Amino acid sequence: MIQLKRYAVPFACAMTVLLAACASTKDERRVPTPLVDIKPVLNVNQAWKASVGKAGRYLFAPVAVGDAVFAAGENGTVAKIDATTGQEVWRTKLKDDLSAGVGSDGNLTAVGGLKGSVYALGPDGKQLWTATAPGEIVSPPLVGNDLVVVRTIDGKVIAFSAQTGEQKWIFQLRAVPLNLRVAAAMTFAGNQAVLAGFPGGNFAAINLQTGDAYWQAPVSYPKGVTEVERINDVTGAPGLVGAQTCAVTFQGKIGCFDANSGRPVWEKNFSSDSGLAQDEQIVAAGDDWSVVNAFRASDGTPVWKNDKLKSRRVSVPFILGRAVVVGDYKGFVHFLSVDNGEIVGRAPTDGSEITAPPVLAGNTLVVQTHDGGLYGFRPQ
Secondary structure: OEEEEEEOOOOOHHHHHOOHEEEEEEEEHHHOOOOOOOOOOOEEEEEEEEOOEEEOOOOOOOOEEOEEEEEOOOOOEEEEEOOOOEEEEEEEOOOOEEEEEEOOOOOOOOEOOOOOOOEEEEEOOOOOEEEEOOEEEEHHHEEOOOOOOOOOOOOOEEEEEEEOOEEEEOOOOOOOEEEEEEEOOOOOOOOOOEEOOOOOOOOEEEEEOOEEEEEEEOOOOOOOOOOOOOOOOOEEEEEEOOOOOEEEOEEEEEEEEOOOOOOEEEEEEEEOOEEEEEOOOEEEEOOOOOOEEEEOOOOEEEEEEEOOOOOOOOOEEEEOOOOOEEEOOOEEEEEEEOOOOOEEEEEEOOOOOOOOOOOOOOEEEEEEOOOOOOEEEOOO
């Protein structure tokens, strides 16, 4: 199996070129759009800064639980930060390189290692148990419902007992020959299921007790002749609001489904290598060119489109009240109006790329950068 890391994919190139010379091809369309001055409608104040270590060649995302944020870096550092003050609650250094972000329910915290090791840490950050998954872990674990759920780079989803680390079940769909190296995170649907998207465009609700699928549904189907043209992965974490869950694929579609049955509610042709965010009103996503789009959540009607961040490699979005928040390749955090998509606020970080969605811990918006910076913002 070959994996392509996010943003290393110039989409019009053949596979042999894709893996070598195409990365250096000059393409004027890929020149990042320069930022222009804005008149901020939203004041974004930096409340604090912390650090957990660089991401290296991996994609790390923080997780918020209450007023705390948990984050990790490639070098094995895992930390809990009080999001109100920015003070460190605890910090642990594992004897292993990590390859994905953090999962936590506030008491149990889990991270995944490069060789498939799963580490569970207690409320004080001390290691409780270690388990092994059959492959490199590339997405943040899910912790909750007495389980730690991880997924490997080839799409396997594995559940372990949160108490002992004993493997409970494993779920796998048919493997595909080529897929993006993206942090395709998962989402709990209450205490019944975990929602996960897969390479090849499939989407499933997996029974938390048995590991069987309640339902499977295609978000989109592979198209094209070459394997590169047929890459069709679900990217990012599925959204879930009420009984509606939404997902997006690379070179495919964006759409929403009935979370109980998997029945499609609406779909639109779309392509994203990052992921989406949803609330009761809109579904927001950046496309392959980092043009940020918003669709009406009920029926998929396009609401607005903003191309002022084109080719700036925007992150997975996060919806914060009346703003859609995205980071970019230079570490800027942009706030777009939910109503019309205009940029209403902006804040700098350390100049390194932001790939993970921001998270909200209490009243603090927390962003993690590629260089390991954690920034707490309080928009007003």
